[in-house]
Amino acid sequence: MRVLIAEDEVATAKALKVLLEKAGCSVDIVHNGNDAWDYIEAGTYEVIVLDIMMPGKSGLEVLSLIRNNHLTVPVMLLTSKAEIEDRVAGLDAGADDYLPKPFATSELIARVKALGRRSESYTNSVNTIGNVTLDANRYEMSASGGSVKLANKEFQLMELFMGHPGHVFSTEHLMEKIWGYDTESDIDVVWTHIGFVRKKLRSIGANVEIKTMRGAGYALEVIS
Numbered sequence: 422m423r424v425l426i427a428e429d430e431v432a433t434a435k436a437l438k439v440l441l442e443k444a445g446c447s448v449d450i451v452h453n454g455n456d457a458w459d460y461i462e463a464g465t466y467e468v469i470v471l472d473i474m475m476p477g478k479s480g481l482e483v484l485s486l487i488r489n490n491h492l493t494v495p496v497m498l499l500t501s502k503a504e505i506e507d508r509v510a511g512l513d514a515g516a517d518d519y520l521p522k523p524f525a526t527s528e529l530i531a532r533v534k535a536l537g538r539r540s541e542s543y544t545n546s547v548n549t550i551g552n553v554t555l556d557a558n559r560y561e562m563s564a565s566g567g568s569v570k571l572a573n574k575e576f577q578l579m580e581l582f583m584g585h586p587g588h589v590f591s592t593e594h595l596m597e598k599i600w601g602y603d604t605e606s607d608i609d610v611v612w613t614h615i616g617f618v619r620k621k622l623r624s625i626g627a628n629v630e631i632k633t634m635r636g637a638g639y640a641l642e643v644i645s
Contacts, residue, residue, distance in 0.1 A: 422445070422446050422447070422467045422468065422534075422537040423446070423447045423448075423449075423464070423465065423466045423467050423468075424441055424446045424447070424448045424449070424466060424467065424468045424469070424470065424533060424537075425448075425449050425450075425451070425457065425460055425461065425464070425466045425468075425469045425470065426438060426441075426448060426449070426450045426451075426470045427450075427451050427452070427453075427454065427456070427457035427469070427470065427471045427472060427475060427480065427483065428450065428452065428470070428472045428475075428499065429452045429453060429472055429474070429475045429476060430472075431452060434450040434452065435450065436526070437450075437470075437526065437529065438450050440526055440530060441530060441533065444530055444534070446533070446537075447573075447577065449464070449466075449598070449601065450601070452475070452476070453475050453476040453477040453478075454471075454475045454476070454477040454478025454479055454480065454482060454483045455476075455477035455478055456477070457469075457471065457475070457478070457483050458478060458483050458486055460598070461483070461486075461487060461492070463581070463585065463588075463590075463594070463598065464581060464584070464598065465580060465581075465584050466494055467494065467495070467536075467537045468494065468495050468496075468497065468533050468536045468537050469487070469494055469495070469496045469497070470496075470497045470499060470529075470533065471483055471484060471496060471497070471498055471499065472498075472499045472500065473498055473499065473500035473511065474500060474501065480498055480499075480500070480511075481498075481510065481511060481514055484496055484498070484511070484514045484515055484516060485514055485515075487515070488514065488515035495517040495518070495536035495537075495539055496515065496516050496517055496518075497516065497517065497518040497519070497520060497529075497532060497533065497536060498511040498516045498518070498519050498520070499520055499521075499522060499524070499529075500519075500521060500522065501521070501522040517536055517539070518532055518536060520532065548580070548583045548584065550583045550586050550629055550641065550643065551564075551627065551628045551629040551643040551644075552564045552565050552626075552627065552628045552629075553583070553622070553625075553627045553628070553629050555576075555579055555580060555583055557576075557580070560572075560573070560576050562579060562621065562622075562625065562627075563625060564622075564625040564626050564627040564628070565625075565626045565628075566624070566625045566626025566627075567624070567625045567626070568625060569621045569624060569625055571618075571621065572617075574599055574600070574610075574614050575614055575617055575618050575621070577599045578595070578599060578614060578615065578618055579618060581595075581598065581599070582631060582639075582640075582641035583641060585641075586629075586640075586641050586642070586643070587640055587641070587642060588640060589634050589637050589638045589639065589640045590638045590639055590640070591637065591638040592608060592611050592612070592638055592639075593608070594638070595611050595638070595639070596608050596610075596611050599611075599614075615631055615639060618631060619631055628643060628644045629641055629642065629643050629644060630642060630644055
């Protein structure tokens, strides 16, 4: 399950990321509302956790963008404000859950898991572009020439590319999006994993490829 946490308290965000990853989630963290919306536009999440009070766009503003763009992903709001009017405003804006600070991390994780189960009821686990099908349940990619298993980072790359065919992603964006802004990995890891995915696409007879856009980044395109 992919989770986005938008929380301006860095230590809190990092702690939640560690705990949710131990629970089996793939987690991205950002610390302001503008970055949160950028990540939401560029990725696919089963659950989004938004702090109401953030720099840039507020959590409520991000939530409004999510619902105005007809995204059905479950959203949980976090806030230090416990007033009824704030809770009502969040729920009226389309939040699925609401957790006032301070909270027990075990409760947040349980609620995120519950929202994730709800998300599974309407999230399509299979994505198809050209003759390539990506199965999120099996972490498997298939085409006319067979199928192949994908490692975690390979799967995340293909999920991102297939969710936005033709969109050019910079190496830096892929690094931050897939490996996280606080990763200790070298940027060469992006090129290496794209090479792995390209080899697997060729091995199954795919009619799509990850093209290098010189000076700009990478994009997934159907081969004519």
